[in-house]
Structures are given as structure tokens and as C-alpha cells.
Amino acid sequence: MIDANFEEMNSRSVSNIIQLGGTILKTARCEAFRTAAGRQQAYDHVKAAGIDALIAIGGDGTFSGAEIFSREFTIPVVCIPGTIDNDLYGSDFTLGFDTATNTVIEAIDKIRDTAASHDRLFFVEVMGRDSGCIALNAGIAGGAEAILLPEKATGIQALCSQLESAAKSKKSSTIVIVAEGEENGGAYNVAKEVKQRFDFYDTKVTILGHLQRGGSPSSFDRVLASRLGYAAVRHLLAGQTRIMVGLRGNEIKTTPLEEVLNKKVFKLSEDMLEMMEVLSI
């Protein structure tokens, strides 16, 4: 918007892209948009281009910008939750989370194939600076022996106790999922600390990194994206603004953007946290 770099999209230009990862419109952080001058320029371009409403896809940062912009220039805005971390209020799931989690479990499955001796520990670092959603879901789905989350302090000592009991139950391999935002400094550090305590372990580290952000979207994400996009347009046509469309239960619902931005969300199901404890023993 700041560069007046618009691309008209219609049913033909968006044909045959539903199966692709990434974004055909590109994306970038933008410092200028944080300034009043930058937003004014953006609005001038938007107005000149005859655009009368915006749909913003992203997370907290995107929504804050969209909310300010909408208030400053009274342009209608509807937001769509798109972040692999699944850390937004108002939608049970955010776009990208299901695809990312599937990518992680495919990695865990492959790593488990090579686990064949009792003295080997695998540490897999997954995304999630503030949210353990990917780690918890992929850890349960991948059958991990331990999961380190940002939401829950698990010291190295406690982890080592878990690993010792896993070893005693003669599990043939042990996989530990490490969310990047957990308190011990990530998979490399955790592996190093554990190694110092259990020298007989051969520790192996995998850092999945940005491969979790790409790939052909899963069916769940494609259906969710289609439903959210459809709902966003309908709500704009109906005159609504400053809302986020989201999935609640199996229905598309709206939440005021202000609420989305202000309410804390805790997306880790209690039953899954309990299971995590049970499985780690």
C-alpha cells in the first residue's frame, strides 16, 4: 500500500494456487507503516486505486496495524487469523498451524525410524517462541517421550528424570520435542546439558526451522482458508468492520478486533497437557 504496488485478483488469477505454500502477493515487515506519515501515504494510494475495504491476514502485528489504519481512515477492515503458532484469541485454529504440525510429525516419524539402540536421544526443535501449540500437538501426535513448552517450566533436572524412567522402561529410543521458546535455550542447549549429565547417551539434534512455514497446505488449512475468506468478503459486504473471522466449534464466527488484540489466549487443552504427563512416565 505504501508503494502503491497493487495486483488485481480475480477468479482466473487465483486459479490453480490453492495447493501452493507461501503467498503469491508476497509479505514483508514494514517500518514505515508504524508511522502516521507512512499510513497516510498508504491510505492515499489505497483511495487512488479505488479500493474500498481491506482484508488483513496475519497475527497480532498485522491486526494491530489493521486496527489503527481502520480507525484513522474509517476504511472497513476484516482480519483473518494466519499464523502457524495458533496463538490468537477468537479462533480455535489459525491458518497454517495444521500444515506446520503435519510437517513436524512427518519429521518425527522419519527420525523414529532410525532409533534402534537404547542409548540414543533425539532432540527436535520446533517453532513456537511464545506458544507451545505446535510442540504439544506434534509431540502427542509423534509419540514423543518428552515435550518442552514455553508455557511450562521444565528444568533440565526434571527432563533428565523423565529420560531415566523412559530408559528404565527399556524404550528403544527417545525423542524430545523442544519448542524454540522454552526456557532452556533451545534444542542444542538442552542436548548439551543432558549430555553432560548422561554421558553414555548419543544425542542428536534436528532444527526444523523454516521448513515448518512452507509446503502444500493440508486439507484442513485449505478448507479453513476458503471458509474464512468467503466469510470475510460477506461480512465486508454486510457493512461490518474491525472484526476477525475465526473458526469456533465447526462454525465461522466473528470477534471484534479489539477483543482479539486484548484477550489472552491459552490454546493448550488441559486433557492434552495431562496426557503429556502420563505419556512421559
Next chain:
Amino acid sequence: MIDANFEEMNSRSVSNIIQLGGTILKTARCEAFRTAAGRQQAYDHVKAAGIDALIAIGGDGTFSGAEIFSREFTIPVVCIPGTIDNDLYGSDFTLGFDTATNTVIEAIDKIRDTAASHDRLFFVEVMGRDSGCIALNAGIAGGAEAILLPEKATGIQALCSQLESAAKSKKSSTIVIVAEGEENGGAYNVAKEVKQRFDFYDTKVTILGHLQRGGSPSSFDRVLASRLGYAAVRHLLAGQTRIMVGLRGNEIKTTPLEEVLNKKVFKLSEDMLEMMEVLSI
């Protein structure tokens, strides 16, 4: 149970199977279980083996049998919804549906790759004798031009009109998803009928068949299976019986088995049916 063919399962025997399709306990239809004598024999074996509760995983047929068995012998039973058709009351999703739908969209994605001329029509037959859930979800997620469902009569004539308008909008290829239970007799018949009306089309048929029933489960299905299994055990321990555990919203809830068996369910979201109409024009 009728053959006293039991296999004890513990944390070691179920280790390293979460990533596998199919069932390690095997499954089969059983005529004898429909008779009182058969069920008596099953109960005698169950009792002799010291089994004091059952968890039944399946759909309508499984649940009916479990319900009768539980009433006849006052043995606690908790059911888990496991059918790729997603056609059960009491759970937003059933186990296997997400995996099957992902398998279908991978197939659609591959078929679309080869679509390069304007005169080619692809018909993909997917599972669903009475339920169009897979067809509708995979059709939206795969970007299909038309979707034929069991729940909705779409005559050949109406389909042809859709295809004509798709051709006019110069779409470079056209994929039609056909649920096996739709009214026109399946993909081969539909393709034949369309071919008779539009001779210039080159029609191609793919029958996915049983490959939709296998494959490594998706993250969604693995997490759901873990949560449902955990809930089933807890509810049995708490003394509950003749219930089904299911996912509603993002929580695990229970429904009386009787209700599950008697209530009609319509799992096709209105907004998705609307989208289907919009996209087909």
C-alpha cells in the same frame, strides 16, 4: 471376542504404531455377533479373560452391536467415532476423515498438474455412499469445478450447464468430484453421460477406492485419536457406560450412545455448500 482371540496391550506393545495406517488388532464384519448365541459366547470369553469393560471404535454398525452387548450383559462400553465418512452425530469429526481428505486432495493436486488443454474433463470418484463430507471438503480444498454429493441431486443436465460455463470462462482444466453415493451412478457413468453430450471433451476417470482408507494418519487424526482414547479410559474408570466420546468445538464431550444411534446428522456446513455453488459458476 467370539474366538477368544485377545491380545494384551500395554505401553510397550503400542509403542511406535501411532504413525501407521490400518489397525494392528485387525478388524472384520462378524455375522455371529448378530445372534444372541454369538454374543453369549463373546461374553463368556470376555469374562473368562478378565476383561471388565470395552472400548469400541467404529461407526453405526459397531455402535449398535456395542450398545446391545452392553445392555445384554451389563458390561461397560465406551465408543469412539472411527469412520472416514464423518457421518456420526455427537462429534464434529470422526477418526480417519482428515487423513482420507488429505489423501484425496493430494490426488486432485496431481491430476490438476496434467490439465493443460481446454477440452479435458477429469472425474475423480471418492468415498461416501451416504455422506458427501469427503467430497465436499476435498472438492473445496482441491479447487474442483463441480462436486456431486449424495445429499443433493445434481442431474447430468445441471452438471453440463456448469461445465459449459466453466469452459466459457476459459478455465484451463476442469475437475469434477463424484461421491460414490451420488445419484447418477458414480464417476464412470457420469463421465459417459457427459461425453455423450459434449463429444469434443476428452474425459478421464480416476477411482480412488480403498487407498482413501490407508496411509499414515494426519496430525489432526492422531491428536484426536489420542484425546478420544484417553477420554474413553477416563470415563470408564469414572463408571460411565453406553456413551460415545467425541470432539465438539475444541473439547472432548460425551453423548449417550442411544442419541448417537438415533439422531440424524447433517455434517455439510451451509457456508461450504454456498461456496460450492459460487465456485461452480
Next chain:
Amino acid sequence: MIDANFEEMNSRSVSNIIQLGGTILKTARCEAFRTAAGRQQAYDHVKAAGIDALIAIGGDGTFSGAEIFSREFTIPVVCIPGTIDNDLYGSDFTLGFDTATNTVIEAIDKIRDTAASHDRLFFVEVMGRDSGCIALNAGIAGGAEAILLPEKATGIQALCSQLESAAKSKKSSTIVIVAEGEENGGAYNVAKEVKQRFDFYDTKVTILGHLQRGGSPSSFDRVLASRLGYAAVRHLLAGQTRIMVGLRGNEIKTTPLEEVLNKKVFKLSEDMLEMMEVLSI
């Protein structure tokens, strides 16, 4: 060429496409190119566009056209073997074969997951009108119990004998791969005939169809494509024409186009045919 519909390609326009199935240049059969007038028009357009050499990717049909065109207008042509059937002389493998075979074995793997009773027969129809390469390779790689090939007559009676001995050895499921060009008329017919003889079998049919032609190419195909493309350009620069570049052993070699077009090829390894016999008993 006949429509003067050219697209200039450079290192930027071909960036980020190596992972895609299909073709960004589109492809089509062309009746006009079979006529002298059509080829003259094509040549006029090629000349006017300043194109001084051609690289043709395809199979027999493409190569015949390229060979005639090259002779008629003395324009240099190098051919690249691109057909999933792997039925060309002069190259151990053709582009697309490895990807297609991987697609087929993923399907077989999924089908096998659901095989859980002794009385179920799965028939999977794969591509190959005149070549059993996909069927033989995917059959071996998928652990199929029987494989029907175009190159080898296997009557229904002989197949039934194989299935009987498989049943006797108590295999828990049986998968039969049927190349579309085998003598009995394809998977549906074979299934019907077998069903008539063994009524107790539940027969299931999967027709993979065009999904074998798409999908992200395998590493093998991408490396082969890169090497063949690189070699094609180098040979053109070196003044060569009317050759096909191909993989022989682990090296890129050339073969005169005339030889490619005239020599019969039999790509089914003797040891694999032997294994097929051994495994089917």
C-alpha cells in the same frame, strides 16, 4: 510454433519451478503439424522469432515430428526423453517414470494398510498401454502378489492359480497390479472375471489414472531433467543435431534420433521378471 505462441525463458522465468509437476509451457497434440503446410508455417514462425535450434521433450510421437521437422528445414534439434512409460531406446530412464512409480507405490502402501481379512482382493490399474515398466517396478516395490503386464500374457486362469496359492499361504491380503495395456482388458474386467471364479472374494478396484502424470517430481527425475537439459544445450552449441540425450549407466550419452525411433526396446530387467515369478508363488 504453428500459432507463433512463443514465450522467452531465462534464468528468472524458470526460477522456482523445479518442484512443480506439469509443464509451464503447456503441451498439446497437434494435427496441423502432421501436414507439410503446418510444418512450413511453424518453421516460418520459428525463423521470424529468431529461434535457431529446438529442444523437443517427449516420446515417440514428439521425436518423429522433431526428426521430420529437422530434416525438412535443416534446423538443429536435440531430443530429451520425457514419458512416464520409460519405453524409449537410448536411455535407461525417461523423465517422469520415477515420479510416477513413486506415486503408484504410495497408493499401494495405503491400500495395503486396509487389507485385514483373508478374503479380499485389491486390483490396482496403473498406466502402461504397451510398456509394463511402471507395473513391474511398482509391483516389486509395493510387494504386490501378482502383476499383469502388456509384455507377457497371463490369462485369468493362471492368475487364479497364483491367487489360490497366495490364499493357501495365508497371506493376509492380496494386491494385483494391472497395467492398463495387459491382455485381459484392465482392472475392472480382471476383477470381474476373478470374482466369477472365486465368489467368496471381496474384490476392490482402484484406477489411478492421470494422477500418475502429476505431482512434484522426485529427486531422481529433477536431477535427470537438469542433466539432460544441460547436455542438450551443450550439444546444440557444439553443432550436433538429430540426437537424443539419455542416461546410460550413470552418464549422459547421445543416440542418433533415427536409432531411437527404429530400435525396439525391452526395459523389463530379466532379474525383475524372475523375482516377479518367485514372489507370486
Next chain:
Amino acid sequence: MIDANFEEMNSRSVSNIIQLGGTILKTARCEAFRTAAGRQQAYDHVKAAGIDALIAIGGDGTFSGAEIFSREFTIPVVCIPGTIDNDLYGSDFTLGFDTATNTVIEAIDKIRDTAASHDRLFFVEVMGRDSGCIALNAGIAGGAEAILLPEKATGIQALCSQLESAAKSKKSSTIVIVAEGEENGGAYNVAKEVKQRFDFYDTKVTILGHLQRGGSPSSFDRVLASRLGYAAVRHLLAGQTRIMVGLRGNEIKTTPLEEVLNKKVFKLSEDMLEMMEVLSI
């Protein structure tokens, strides 16, 4: 063999495993086998179990052990090349290499999806301490902008020059494949060094680690494994020993084990190394 831990395998026990990664027989390094006493004990157990020949699957280490054992106790041994590094003399390809390379390119494809700004550099570390086969093949197949190999010194300075020209050609993203055995100390170190020189780059690192060793084998690997296993048994039956069976061209050939162990191999095709240079400019 040292623990007399044998498992009899027949056509039923190996049924339904062709699609699995890892090994059902387990594998482990064994210090005792390096001693004469250990080998004697192994031989006593082998003899007592009525085993009259061995098939050893692995790389250099496995083959050395097998060779010594075979000479010391005149027991027939045939070796099968099984290592993802593809670094053995006598076979164009080793088991696991194709599967591992496919795993790497799937990761690269996903990483590339997220590449959307000009100032982002992705470093992907792949296996290969002494062999750049995976790095070179996956780099070409994944369209990487630069590839660091153990066989070829590419200093940070040279890499930076490449990256600068890539940036100038306005490539929208840059992926560098780093074989773990290259001279600069792995992906993390390379990323750090580059970051020091080009501060404006946002560098991201993915360490694939052991996920490259698992996963369902590719069609190529399954067919190769079947052919090599079949050939190994036949050669043993024909009285041969101390040979390795391997793929050369498209045929299964044998090589004396001594030759395999003593001959240097260079598996990087010249044309691919040339291509790597061309593509990096």
C-alpha cells in the same frame, strides 16, 4: 551373532515391511566384533545356529568386518551396499541414498515457499561427512543457489561473492546447501560468518539431521533393495563369496569385496559439478 540373538525370517515374517524405514533386525556398532575373541564367539553361535552363509548390508565398516570374518572362518559372505552417503565403489547407487535425497528436496521445497524478501538467506545442513553426493544431488534438484561440499573447498569469501551476484540478479530468495563435512564447520558456522560480512541479511538455519535416515523408502530404493537381495542369495547359492552386489548401469553386477574396500570412488558427476558452477552465477 555375538549374543546368539537370531531371528528366523521367511516369506511371512518379511511380508508387509517393504514400505517401512529403519530395520526390523535392528543395527548397532559392536566393539567386541573388532577382537578375535569376539569374532570367534560370533562364529560359534553362527555355526551352532546352522547358518551357513552371511549377507551383510552396510558401508565400509560393515564390509571390513564381513571380509575379515569370512576369511577367518571360511564362511561365505555377500555384501549389499547400504549407506545414504552413496560413497562405495562398485555400485552406482547405494541403498538409502535416493530416499534421503528425496527427503532433503522436500525440505528445500518447503523452505523455498517462505522465501519472500530479498534479504533472507537460508542455510540447510545435510548429511555427508566425506561425501557430497546428497548435497550435490539435492542442491541441483532443489534449485539451490550454492552448495558446499566436502570434496571441494569453497571458502566463505567465495561463497559471499556468489551470494552477492545472486542478490544482484534480484533472486527473491537464496538457499545454500551445506554438507556437514564441508570445510567451514557446518551450517551454523557458515551462517554466522556470512552474517558478519553481510549484516543486512537475515540468516536462517535448518539442520535436517537424522530425519534424512528414515522414512518410507522410495521406489528406486525398494526396487534396488529387492534386486540386490535377490542377487545376493543367488550368488551365495552359486558358491560365490567375498563379493559385493551392486547396480552398474541398469544391471546388477558383482565386485570383489577387496576391490570395494581398496578403491577410491568419486561419485560426483562432472557434468553436475559444472552445472553447480553455472547455476551459482
